[in-house]
Amino acid sequence: MTATLVFLALLMAVFVSWLLRQSINVQPWVAQSETARQVSHLPEGFTAARVGLAVFVAVATSLFALTISAYMMRMHMGNDWRHLHAPQLLWVNTVMLLFGSIALQWAWGGAKRGDPSALRFGLATGGACSIAFIVGQYFVWRQLNAAGYYVAANPANAFFFMMTALHALHLLGGLVAWARTVRRVWRGWAPAQVRGSVELCALYWHYLFIVWVVLFGLVLMH
């Protein structure tokens, strides 16, 4: 549970320090007449959509941290853990996901600059790379099955299959948001109008890339 507790401690520390600033030297019982004078308490960039994504990322991180905690705990239980031999294809997939992430960043830049061709190129490449990643993961599963690493044969295999499936499901969820954005661009929305959605996609992809690197590192670690 160490991984999860570290994550939660960090999260709580951020939350508590933020709340401290909101509550120290404040006298809630004092009424105040000039409500309109008050300035925004959250920095400019905090939109509802971004905060929503941040909250979702926190939930997903909790899910992956708990999975990793369970992985570490199960490794030392039962004396039956045999490490999985990671197929070389995983490296290719990792690069694919990295390209997807970079491409969406490119698309975000295009949306910011009002450059429709960069936006389209970035979105198309990002989606293609992500689909390639998921297809690649499927081939990794087939390779593992062919090599005798069945899901039920060893807890290391079972964890690998479960973690990759969870990660791919999160990516598929992201692709739904990506598809909506692509449809809007297709229908001729201006870059400024889709900027918000492209931005959320790019940030979410960066997050999923980091999660993938951690999970992959965990599998490589002996």
Added chain:
Amino acid sequence: MAALGHDAVSYAPPAEVEDVELVHPKTFVGKYIWSQDAKIIAIQYGITATAIGLVGLALSLLMRLQLGFPNTFSLIDPSSYLQFVSIHGMIMVIYLLTALFLGGFGNYLIPLMCGARDMAFPYVNMLSYWVYLFAVLLLVASFFVEGGPTGAGWTLYPPQAISPGTPGIDGGIVLMLVSLAFFIVGFTMGGLNYVVTVLQLRTRGMTLMRLPLTVWGIFMATVLALLAFPALFVSALMMLLDRLLGTSFFLPEMLTMGEQSSHRGGNPLLFQHLFWFFGHPEVYIVALPAFGIVSDLLATHARRHIFGYRMMVWAIVAIGALSFVVWAHHMYVSGMNPYFGFLFATTTLIIAVPTAIKVYNWVLTLWHGNIRLTVPMLFAIGFIFTFVNGGLSGLFLGNVTVDVPLSDTYFVVGHFHMVMAVAPILVVFGAIYHWYPKITGRMLNELSGKIHFWVTFLGTYAIYYPMHYLGFQGVPRRYFAYGETAFISDSVQTVNTAITIAAIIVALSQMLFLFNLIWSYFRGRDAGPNPWKATTLEWQTPHTPPRHGNFGAELPAVYRWAYDYSVPGAKQDFIPQNVPPEQVEALLPHADKARA
């Protein structure tokens, strides 16, 4: 009110709150079925949770009939008894209380109390309800599959949950686990809305430290749920894989019915850690909204500001944070290292500190208050008693040496029913009596409410207090029948019969409550916009019940906290949050004289 200061803080929500575009459907289906209005979604959650809660209530009565009058009812056999125990627990904790507090009260009250038009993401909010309904239907479906629902206990401990001999290992346990997974997905959709709405959509002047404690309680409970439910999700997923694909996350090598199982090396303790990492925060997911709501009920009906508001907020946060580091106190008898147990006993007892602060502050709120014994107030005061009683037995169970002999006895059953079943449900009732006039525009019948309160309050004590005694006798929980057991005295059966009779009476009084809900909807006294003379924003809406968009043309501006009751020098005994200080002065014809 003579000293109207102006606090010089530099933080506040945006001066200009952007007006959101709401979908205004015209058809009945769009308005009430596929509704994106948080208030309608709240009522959908409320009705669904109540319906499945009635199933849970019926299951508990079936259990009580067996315990009170053993071998009298042929439809209850040992297997079905275990199934009733399991599904009763699961329904009450997750599908009723969590859904009702967060999905029901959260949806109704967060936008109104924060001064928002709706939730931040109304479409996702609508999906949340439908996914929840699907999860409920999956759970109900498990009654109709071969072998019936799971009988593994609400904790679903492996290996027995998926090993031969336990009822419902065919379809029942699979449906249970899939239903939980869907519940969590649906909850996450709703939870995103509750958190973002509180953080982003508060109206002008509604600083964090002016939020009613109800919102604080629901907000923190949502944060806990968002972070803790993934633990249940992961454990449900892993058990599903163990059951369906033959993996060995939790299942060790076993001989069942003379046959070697195919599992190797799994560890049931891993499940217990994951389950209770969710399970303990779950207690506070249910308790924190109750804490928040009861604070507002007490302040409103005692016409007094809540004592120690900031302390109350920090206590909610502290309880939330601490609830993540106490999970292993559910596992003292799992053979853990004694030092580990000592550590968790310490953190468990530390959590009593913020909790006690809250209890003291509730009592101090009542002190010198102008207490009005309305029905919501009765339930709120009943909650304080019940919560203290349940909490005190928790001190016993939190200590390893005391817990070991009491573990898995009726003492535990008595404890957790007092603290996380009766106490929160009293708040649910109080809250319904309190907000029903806003939701429907009509008052609930008061006499019927008072009968409902006294029968429920005294009745639950008649049910759960004797269980502590049974626990001291060593009567184990979850048993279908006790037979001839040397250490169980004859009086135990008498007590069990008495408990069953009390349970039937309490259950009947809930029917009175349901009847009141329906009758008052058509025949209740007209409530007016603010029958309790409350200060919070939901009572200041231009329409009762509030229409889609909540606040008419312009969102309210907030000038004060939610607890300006009996303000010294003010003419009115309450000042709503959206009344500026200048208008309060106008209410004081003799203010100049008083100052002089």
